[in-house]
Amino acid sequence: MSDPGRQGRFGEYGGGYVPESLVAACREVEEAFREAWVDPGFRGSLARLLAVHIGRPTPLTPVRRLSAELGINLLLKREDLAHTGSHKINNVTGQALLASRMGKTRLIAETGAGQHGVATATVAALLGLKATVFMGERDIERQALNVFRMRMLGAEVIPVGTGSRTLKDATSQAMRHWVGATEDSYYCVGSVIGPHPYPWMVRTFQRVIGDEARGQCASELSTGVPDYVVACVGGGSNAAGTFAGFVDTSARLVGVEAEGGAGAALGRAGVLHGARSLFLQDGHGQIVEAHSVAAGLDYPGVGPEHAYLRDLGRARYVTVTDDEAISALVRLARTEGIVPAIESAHAVAWVIRAAGAGELPSGATVLLTLSGRGDKDVSTLKEQL
């Protein structure tokens, strides 16, 4: 999981399939990022913001009661404890600092669960930038808490009523908007998707999860490295950030997708939102709408680096149903006092299922990135329970 070069390639995936109007803007972002990333001043500012404002490092929590029930040793990397309640803030902090450095005055973002939107609104407020967030109408309904938070933070939230009215169409709309606003606006992509340099840059900003977890596992586990590293996959940013810390170890990497949004597990190669990757498509090459109870996983594709890891066999991608995720959520709440985001609950659900099925050997150490907290999901859960 390294620099994908100027073309942004992960094997055959990635690249920059954007309208000519956006080519210069993407280049500008790439140049700025490359420059910033080797600048100790930028790295220092970022590290300090993550520490004093965002609350990093997040803890690694050994899960005792559920582990005992499952006969494994489960550890949670607690992104739910990061400021605003999910890992999304790691990436946004990096990108927003970059945008400031580039002299941009506004952030554009798409959001599904609203976590990326809230994170964007948050760091925009902190750095004195404006924020415009595109969000599908369906997601606006089911993530009302986050919509309100964004507005409290001063962001403009623009409802997207086209297509699936979820993350996919919000992303399309954000890209359209960016085309007309590249001069003063920075497009702050929320996952390891989009054209180069985004998948790589977002993963780089998110690898703080994996790097921290690697160090924490080293002191927490006698083996130093967990047997399994598990994370949920929407676009794939929390997974990519986590995997990055372990890709050079013997740990098995498992990405857990929503059954109805399983780009990596069930998709085929295509191009959407600027990258070649794996997408759910019909027999005519039309993108199929995803359907997941988790707004953040309700996306028909996956970041290009995941497509590559899948092809390499370095990571495995599995799926979990809505119902499995919801009962995993409740089970974690009741056994550990942690109400996870419904997205993160997918990862928990797979671990529960795999441990039950003997697929996870008894005694296995499992590091699971808990990407966010469940406060935002109350209205969804109320309906489902």
Place this chain on the structure above:
Amino acid sequence: MSDPGRQGRFGEYGGGYVPESLVAACREVEEAFREAWVDPGFRGSLARLLAVHIGRPTPLTPVRRLSAELGINLLLKREDLAHTGSHKINNVTGQALLASRMGKTRLIAETGAGQHGVATATVAALLGLKATVFMGERDIERQALNVFRMRMLGAEVIPVGTGSRTLKDATSQAMRHWVGATEDSYYCVGSVIGPHPYPWMVRTFQRVIGDEARGQCASELSTGVPDYVVACVGGGSNAAGTFAGFVDTSARLVGVEAEGGAGAALGRAGVLHGARSLFLQDGHGQIVEAHSVAAGLDYPGVGPEHAYLRDLGRARYVTVTDDEAISALVRLARTEGIVPAIESAHAVAWVIRAAGAGELPSGATVLLTLSGRGDKDVSTLKEQL
């Protein structure tokens, strides 16, 4: 701010004004706490839980944009980043560990904003205890998110329809319930109120806030110690925990109450919920109902140690209106990307007012404990904005 002795006295305040039926139970708690607190095993377990599960230490965030606007140097102690979203969890973690050690199988709690209830439900789940939470009907309405969270966590939430239908009556009801359940149940009081040993014990569990902040200020500030230490005061636990870290320094201590629940600022000596302290009362000695937009501050009294600090002149207690709190909340959100709990926003409001009025000298360093996050307050804010 030290051990108040067997009688639990802070000057003339404190004590144990409980029905005879609860005397033995309070003694049992006191004995257990005294014993546990000097047991390195207990302290170690607590410290580890706070670190790996709760996310301590919480950061100290220098607030740049708002500080610049106010002409002061404001630092926030970020209890909003603790697991479950407020400082309440510090105390609950300590008490629940204690309850386990005492062999109790159930936690009883009262809650106002729901943060203490959520914290109780959380640690109960974590330690495999049952939890019964009493909550005023009015608070159940305005803190619906937290009610749902408690239920997700497996706690029983019991609505209290008597009196003000807020925290005061929830507390009375919890005490009544405890009378009949002392055998197997532990009463997990949520603030520095109640009979001895609670005010002292809760402050002791909460002083992790002040101790951490003291150390963080030492490295963050050239002066080592802030000029002012500010916290909101409901019962007064986040303030007491914060003040404890600074009471022996030159810092001025300021407790900020809701105008409609200003026990310390406007109350007179009385006895309620087991302690002699300051309470809002009418001319006949009846307790007056508090009225605050912040459920967590909607309490007509204050912990006995605050009454004592007020009498000594060591701390000052000031009040803030609902409207001031709400606009401070929005201002902090817009300038710093932090949506505070509406309780915590009271402390911010006083700082804004005092800086504007020249009461805080220009350039003053101010440490403010941000006791919690605002997610829970969305429905209240929606109504008010």
Place this chain on the structure above:
Amino acid sequence: MTLETRLRDRRDAGRKLLMPYVTGGITPTWVDYLRAFADAGADAIEVGLPFSDPTLDGVTIQQATDAALARGATARDILGDISGLEHDVPLVASTYYNLVVHDGPERFCAALRDAGVTGLIVPDLPLDEAGDLEDAAASAGIDLVLLASPATPQPRLDEIARRSRGFIYAVSLMGTTGERSVVAESATTLASRIKRSTERPVMVGFGISTPEHAVEAARSADGVIVGAAVMRRVLDGAIPHDVGADLARMRRALDQERDRR
């Protein structure tokens, strides 16, 4: 005559004691309940001075308290109502400690005395905190009744028995005031334990709801206190005469039990 002398005399005469409770100020003519109780054979009457936050009371007495406060009842008015009365039954005030603190123990006890009250019960004032009020009550000639509970360990029970005046209030069970379907076993155990350590009258309260309960509780104690059962009737609108009739039935049951032995 002090409350205690009066109760001891009657107890020593072989009578089981009956002490009904009424929330002061519950109706405009609430003192009529006092008369009816006296006529029904009450040995003493507990008069609640309503406090906004009655943390040891169950729903019935909470409701009665709320109703009285909603009517605007104050301790001063209630004592005023009492002081005008002709009666031969000792009156025992009961309230929460905040009302005492509000006036200060001396003034509070003086007001009781001036109204002709001879005893005082403060359920949220345990032994350990009682010093101030004990002194003030003693000076005013008021018997400060202490409570004992099933959870009270023996040495402490002994001290309560020693320091209590008037009688010892044996709280029948671990719980709040309120009607119950049976008399808790703990009532008997506690009353016996107290009686072993003192000559003072021992009255059992909390949950005594029927004549049968009264008889049962009075077996090991010197008498019973009937609160919520009375107040439930009052809240339901029963006139003094009717509530008096209930109490008279209890009185008779207690007396018959004595005669039967």
Place this chain on the structure above:
Amino acid sequence: MTLETRLRDRRDAGRKLLMPYVTGGITPTWVDYLRAFADAGADAIEVGLPFSDPTLDGVTIQQATDAALARGATARDILGDISGLEHDVPLVASTYYNLVVHDGPERFCAALRDAGVTGLIVPDLPLDEAGDLEDAAASAGIDLVLLASPATPQPRLDEIARRSRGFIYAVSLMGTTGERSVVAESATTLASRIKRSTERPVMVGFGISTPEHAVEAARSADGVIVGAAVMRRVLDGAIPHDVGADLARMRRALDQERDRR
């Protein structure tokens, strides 16, 4: 004859080129629009192969796309519809790259060729990613049109002009497709910049909504592409005859402008 030869010939004859757009499959009889466009004097026609996620299109063409897909339109059917047609106007397919990837560039281009299409526009395929499709298109004899935008720097513009086939698609402004009230200044600047670096025809598209717009844009370019303005009429239910009449007006305006010079 290739698309480019055809357009060059006409341009060199002094004619301003007009290329209307229609979303393939938008109605069951959508090919009638092609005939009407041809009759109105179109020099080429852009046929959109609808893709579910048209990220460079504004609301109008998004709606047209949704409508066509909702009808069940597929690239295969649309090409089938075309291939049966008698016509003398070059057809230029336009779609997003995913449809190309889905079939593979070779198969995709072969299908276009078999249907008689001579040009291809893929708005989300910039120069840097175009290699595969350039090769496949060249082999199939399809002119792969590249787009240039106001943000394209000069060296890159030169390369686009060099590698584009058929014509160069000058995107008039930084934005999506859709009607606008005026022709962006950037259109003129861009067209001039491109024309300085190539002999190939330069067509301006995005936002050309009226005959006046067409005339203005065509001053510095060789012609105009009219998409959303056409599709707005189609979505509003205008029959081919009426849309043809609009285009005929545009045609006349362009022709008059030439004559006037």
